[in-house]
Amino acid sequence: MNKPSKAAGSGELERRLGLSDAVVIGLGSMIGAGIFGALAPAARAAGSGLLISLALAAVVAFCNAISSARLAALYPASGGTYVYGRERLGEFWGYLAGWGFVVGKTASCAAMALTVGSYVWPGQAHAVAVAAVVALTAVNYAGVQKSALLTRVIVAVVLAVLAAVAVASLTSSAASAGRLDVRDDATFGGVLQAAGLLFFAFAGYARVATLGEEVRDPRRTIPRGVAIALGIALVVYAVVAVSVLGVLGPQGLASAAAPLSDAARAAGAEWLAPAVRVGAAVAALGSLLALILGVSRTTLAMARDRHLPHGLAAVHPRFKVPHRAELAVGAVVAVVAATADVRAAIGFSSFGVLAYYAIANASAWTLTPEEGRPARAVPALGLVGCLVLAFALPLSSALCGAAVLAVGAAAYAVRRAVAARHP
Structure with a gap:
């Protein structure tokens, strides 16, 4: 199939990111607020089966990562699965992936911003959240290399905090007392639901794929960057x-x-508790930074194809970033973060991300050996795993996610009908 083309006059992004940048962006997306908040609800669902749930989430994430990396190497353009679905399965499936990603991740952006506010200044969480969105949008506006540099600092701080907690816990008398007991309190449904919740902590491993147009030597850099980032994150999560x-x-x-x-x-x-508080706030900042990057690039790709206002496809002549898309995403996130508590939207975000990667796996299934198709079992297991985990989420999350996707599909149908009447 043909490589995606850019809309005339939309401008091109500049390839500035190397392998280390790709790994750091992936880690910044994963080693974020998820690990600070996802463990408790996952433990409530899985009980002593928590580590099994973590392994299941990791297997699905691995399959998704391999499929996404092979597709990103073939289609190194901004937009991620929006581009892959469009090119491999048809315009509708690409649109649905993009819609789910933009809506779900916009809610996640606001949730991460509010997480920053709740840790930094609980009494003024909304104000701090808006300030964080404005500051990180400005960083992204100044160029993707600035974002990658800040992400390196954030990842270093968060890894240091997680390492300190792990060492303190593993060497304490409480750990030696054998409290890691295995009881018969885990159920199959609970383990699956916990895996779906923990998947949120892995989401972001293929964030660099959405920046494919800004990566040097994408055929080599993206697959290697995704694999290395996912491997490091899995080890960190397992130890924690x-x-x-x-x-x-x-x-x-x-x-x-x-x-x-x-x-x-x-x-x-006890001395570590304040450091953990700081680490959680910094981790949420890292997640927010990477989320704004990813959402703005998918917005750029959809705007190029006029699924969103075409003016959002503009690329800044100096900074080589989709500045209008970034400003639009930042504005929407700031408004939501200022007016609502959207942390309950995390469940929908997990549903939307799983739907997004289900389309990525279906797209990878269509690759030929000459195009770098992975072993058939990889996209097949990834597709089935995404669908199972999506519908194993709490019922309210699954229903809300399905409803939002249905609204997107209806909007697409209306747009096509109008276009057919007025060609």
Whole structure:
């Protein structure tokens, strides 16, 4: 199939990102607020089966990552699965992937901004959230290299905090007391639901794929960057989960309001609690930065094809970024963060991301060996895994996600009908 073309006059982005940038952007997207907040609800669902849920989420994420990386190498353009679905499955499926990503991740942006506010200044969470959105939008506006540099700092801080919590927990007397017990409290449905919730913590491994137009040597850089970032994140998550379970136990983790802070206190490292608080805020900033990057690039791609206002397809002549798309995304996120508490939208975000990657896996299935198709089992397992985890989420999240996708599909149908009447 033909490579995607850019709309005339929309401008081109500049290839400035290397392998280390790709790895850091992937880590910045994954090693974020998810690991600070997803463990407790996942433990409530899975009980002592938490580590099994983590493994299931990792397997699905791995399949998605391989499929996305092979597609990104073939179609190194901004937009990610929006482009892959359009080119491999047809315009509608690409549009649906883009719609789910933009709407779901816009809600996630606001949720991450509010997370920053709740840690930095709980009494003024909305004001801090808006300030964070404005500041990070300005960073993104100044160029993707500036974003990659800030992401390096954020990743370093968060990894240091997670490492300190893990070491304190693993070496404490609470851990040696054997609190990582295995009880018969895990159910199959609970393990699946927890895997769906933990998938949110992995989401972002292929963020660099949405920046494909800004990556040097994308055929080599993107697959390697995605694989390395996912591998590092999996090791970090596994170590953190084992260490926290070791000091809190499944029941203690399930009831924890701030799992990593509680684990530090239980391990006798009270001094770590403020550092964890700072780490959570910094992690949320890193997630927000990467989310704004990804959403703006998908917005750019959809605007080029006029699924969104075509003016959003403009590329800044100096900074080589989709500046109008970034400003539009930043404005919408700031308004939502200022007026509503959207943390409940995380469930929908997980549903939207799983639907997005289901389309990516279906797209990868159509690749030929000459185009770099992965083993057939990879996209097949990824597709089935995404659908199973999406509908294993809490019913309200699944229904809300399905409704939003249906609204997007209806909007597409109306647009096509109008275009047919007025060619």
